[in-house]
Amino acid sequence: MNKxxxxxxxxxxxxVTVDVVLMTLLDDVLCVALTSRRSEPxxxxxxxxxxxxxxxxxxSLDDAARRVLEDKAGVRIAYxxxxxxxxxxxxxxxxxxxxxxxxxLVPAEEIRASLKADVSMVPVSKLSALPFDHRRIxxxxxxxxxxxxxxxxxxxxxxxxxFTLAELQHVYERxxxxxxDRVSFRRKIEDQGFVxxxxxxxxxxxxxxxxxxxxxxxxxxxxxxxxATG
Amino acid sequence: MNKxxxxxxxxxxxxVTVDVVLMTLLDDVLCVALTSRRSEPxxxxxxxxxxxxxxxxxxSLDDAARRVLEDKAGVRIAYxxxxxxxxxxxxxxxxxxxxxxxxxLVPAEEIRASLKADVSMVPVSKLSALPFDHRRIxxxxxxxxxxxxxxxxxxxxxxxxxFTLAELQHVYERxxxxxxDRVSFRRKIEDQGFVxxxxxxxxxxxxxxxxxxxxxxxxxxxxxxxxATG
DNA sequence: TTAATAGTGTCTCTAAGACAGTATCCG
DNA sequence: CGGATACTGTCTTAGAGACACTATTAA
Numbered sequence: 001m002n003k004x005x006x007x008x009x010x011x012x013x014x015x016v017t018v019d020v021v022l023m024t025l026l027d028d029v030l031c032v033a034l035t036s037r038r039s040e041p042x043x044x045x046x047x048x049x050x051x052x053x054x055x056x057x058x059x060s061l062d063d064a065a066r067r068v069l070e071d072k073a074g075v076r077i078a079y080x081x082x083x084x085x086x087x088x089x090x091x092x093x094x095x096x097x098x099x100x101x102x103x104x105l106v107p108a109e110e111i112r113a114s115l116k117a118d119v120s121m122v123p124v125s126k127l128s129a130l131p132f133d134h135r136r137i138x139x140x141x142x143x144x145x146x147x148x149x150x151x152x153x154x155x156x157x158x159x160x161x162x163f164t165l166a167e168l169q170h171v172y173e174r175x176x177x178x179x180x181d182r183v184s185f186r187r188k189i190e191d192q193g194f195v196x197x198x199x200x201x202x203x204x205x206x207x208x209x210x211x212x213x214x215x216x217x218x219x220x221x222x223x224x225x226x227x228a229t230g
Numbered sequence: 231m232n233k234x235x236x237x238x239x240x241x242x243x244x245x246v247t248v249d250v251v252l253m254t255l256l257d258d259v260l261c262v263a264l265t266s267r268r269s270e271p272x273x274x275x276x277x278x279x280x281x282x283x284x285x286x287x288x289x290s291l292d293d294a295a296r297r298v299l300e301d302k303a304g305v306r307i308a309y310x311x312x313x314x315x316x317x318x319x320x321x322x323x324x325x326x327x328x329x330x331x332x333x334x335l336v337p338a339e340e341i342r343a344s345l346k347a348d349v350s351m352v353p354v355s356k357l358s359a360l361p362f363d364h365r366r367i368x369x370x371x372x373x374x375x376x377x378x379x380x381x382x383x384x385x386x387x388x389x390x391x392x393f394t395l396a397e398l399q400h401v402y403e404r405x406x407x408x409x410x411d412r413v414s415f416r417r418k419i420e421d422q423g424f425v426x427x428x429x430x431x432x433x434x435x436x437x438x439x440x441x442x443x444x445x446x447x448x449x450x451x452x453x454x455x456x457x458a459t460g
Numbered sequence: 461t462t463a464a465t466a467g468t469g470t471c472t473c474t475a476a477g478a479c480a481g482t483a484t485c486c487g
Numbered sequence: 488c489g490g491a492t493a494c495t496g497t498c499t500t501a502g503a504g505a506c507a508c509t510a511t512t513a514a
Contacts, residue, residue, distance in 0.1 A: 011282040013243040016328055052241040053317075055326035061317040085315045085330050087283075087291040096285035098246055098328065100315050166493075184476050186494080191475095207492040208484040225475080226456065396466075411504050416467075418503085437465040438511040455502080 014087070015097040018064045019050035019134065021083070021141035022073060022104045024111045024121065025158045028174055030145075031121040032138055033111075034130075035072050041093050042131035046120070048138070049073065050099070065102040074114050079105040079157035079220070084140050091133050099132070103141040105157040149175045151226040153194045156215055164203045164210035165189065172227070180227060194221035244317070245327040248294045249280035249364065251313070251371035252303060252334045254341045254351065255388045258404055260375075261351040262368055263341075264360075265302050271323050272361035276350070278368070279303065280329070295332040304344050309335040309387035309450070314370050321363050329362070333371040335387040379405045381456040383424045386445055394433045394440035395419060402457070410457060424451035 022033035034046040049072040051064075058064040062080065069077055083101040091097060111121060124142055129135060148154045155171040156163075169185045189195060195213040202209035252263035264276040279302040281294075288294040292310065299307055313331040321327055341351060354372055359365060378384045385401040386393075399415045419425060425443040432439035 012285050014246050014283055014285055016244050016246060053244055053326075053328075055242050055244055055319065059318060061315060061328065082315060085291060085312060087330075088289060089285065096283075098283075098291065098330070100317075100328070164493085181477050183478080183495080187476080204485085205492080206486055207490085208486090208494085210493055227476095394466085412466095413468080413505080414503050434512085435465080436513055437463080438467085438513095440466055457503095 015094055016053045017050050018061055018068055018100050019048045019137055020065050020068055020102045020104055021048060021138055024106050024108050025174055026108050026121055029123045031123050033073060033119050034122055036118050045131050047131045048134045061100050069104060072116060073119055074116055075106050075110045077104050077106060083144060086133055101137045103144060107158055107160050109160055146176060151223045153221040162198055162212040162214050164212060166210060192223050245324055246283045247280050248291055248298055248330050249278045249367055250295050250298055250332045250334055251278060251368055254336050254338050255401060255404055256338050256351055259353045261353050263303060263349050264352050266348050275361050277361045278364045291330050299334060302346060303349055304346055305336050305340045307334050307336060313374060316363055331367045333374060337388055337390050339390055376406060381453045383451040392428055392442040392444050394442060396440060422453050
C-alpha cells in the first residue's frame with residue numbers, strides 16, 4: 001500500500017535552515033532583530049536572521065544558530081534556546097524546507113554597543129507581515145519567553161551582569177506585561193536563590209542606594225512555583 | 231573572515247528524519263514503542279520508530295511523524311507533539327543529520343488492539359542503550375510529558391473516550407510518579423473545566439458506581455496553576 | 461449488615477497580595 | 488529637614504493537603 005516505505009531507498013533531501021529570534025528590551029519595549037535579506041527569495045525585505053546549515057562547518061544546529069548571530073549581529077548571546085521546527089513544501093519557494101527556529105536573549109547594552117548596520121530592532125508590538133512564516137516564529141518565541149518568564153530566571157538574561165531587585169522586577173513586568181507585587185517578588189526571588197547579592201556593591205542614584213545582585217549560575221533556573229497569573 | 235557566508239551559494243543538504251516516542255500506560259507502567267530496524271545502520275536493533283522525510287508525499291514534519299506511526303503501529307494517535315530537533319555530523323553514520331523528534335500518546339486499549347508484530351512496548355524504567363541518540367530523545371519525551379502533566383490535561387490522552395475521576399487521577403499519579411490528594415484533585419479538575427460528566431453514564435463495579443467523564447475538547451488544556459511539587 | 465469505593469464539608473497551613481512602617485540616600 | 492526610593496513586618500486571603508464524614512453499590 002505504501003510504496004514509499006522501502007527502507008533501503010534514499011529520498012531527496014529538504015533544505016535545512018536556522019532562523020533566530022534575537023530579542024532584547026530596548027527602552028522598556030521587547031524588540032526583535034530583523035535583517036535586510038541579502039539574497040533571493042525576498043531580497044531586500046526585513047526578515048529574521050537565518051541561513052543554511054553548513055554541514056562542513058557547523059557541529060550542530062545550535063552551532064549554526066550561533067554562527068548566524070555572530071555573522072549578523074556580533075553580540076554576546078546571554079541565552080540561546082531552540083524553539084520549534086517548521087516545515088513544508090511551500091513555505092520557501094526554493095522547495096521542501098525545514099526551518100529550525102531559535103530564540104536568543106541579549107542585554108540592551110550589548111545591542112547598543114555592537115549591532116551591525118543592516119540589523120534593526122523592531123518592537124514586537126509593531127511587527128508587520130514578515131517573509132516566509134517568520135511571523136509565526138516570532139509569535140512562538142514571544143509566547144515561549146513569556147511562558148518561561150513566569151516560572152524561571154529567564155528575564156535576568158536581558159539584564160547586564162549586575163542589577164538591582166527593582167530592575168529585575170521591572171524586566172519581569174515588561175516581559176510578562178503584568179504588575180508584580182514588590183514584597184512577593186523579593187520573597188520569591190530570594191527563596192529561589194538563583195541570584196546572590198554582590199557584597200558591598202550598590203546602584204547609586206538620587207535616593208537610597210540599592211543592593212546589586214548577580215546570577216548565581218549562568219543557566220536558566222526554574223522556580224518551585226510560578227508567578228500568579230494575576 | 232567567514233568565507234562560508236556567501237548568501238548565493240547552495241550548501242550540501244543534511245539528512246532529515248523524524249523519530250517518534252510513542253508512549254502509553256500498560257498495566258500502570260509508562261512504556262515506549264520500539265521497533266526492530268529493517269535496514270542499516272543498526273539493522274535488527276530495537277530503536278524508536280522513524281524514517282526519512284518524504285518530500286514528495288509529506289506536507290509537513292507532523293505529517294511525516296503520523297505516516298511513520300501509521301506504518302509501524304497502525305494506532306489512533308490521541309496526542310502528537312513535536313519535541314526537539316537533534317543534529318550533528320556524527321549522530322548518524324550516513325552523514326550530517328537532523329532528527330526532528332515527536333512524542334505521541336495513545337490509550338493502552340489502542341495499543342493492545344492494533345500494534346504491529348515487530349513493535350514492542352518497553353517500560354521506560356527498563357530501557358537499555360538505544361541506537362543513535364534515541365536514548366536522549368526518550369529522556370526528553372519523558373521529561374516533557376511529566377512537565378506538561380503537572381499543568382495540563384495531557385495525561386487524559388492516555389485514557390479511553392470516557393473515564394472516571396479516579397481513573398484520571400490514577401494516570402496523573404503514574405505519569406507524575408507522585409501521590410495526589412483526592413479532594414484537591416477533584417476540586418482542581420472540576421475548576422479547570424476541561425472535562426465534563428457524561429450524564430447518566432457510570433462505571434459499574436463491585437461498589438458504588440462512578441460518574442463517567444470525557445474531555446470537553448480534544449486538545450491540550452493548560453491549568454491556571456500547576457499541581458504541587460511536594 | 462459489611463466491605464469497598466464514590467463523593468463532600470471543613471479545618472489547617474502555606475504562600476501570595478496588601479499595606480504600613482522603617483532605612484538611607486540627595487539636596 | 489523633605490522627597491524619593493530601598494527594604495521589612497505583618498495582616499489578609501486563596502488554594503492545596505488532611506481528615507472525617509456521607510452515599511451507593513454488591514454480596
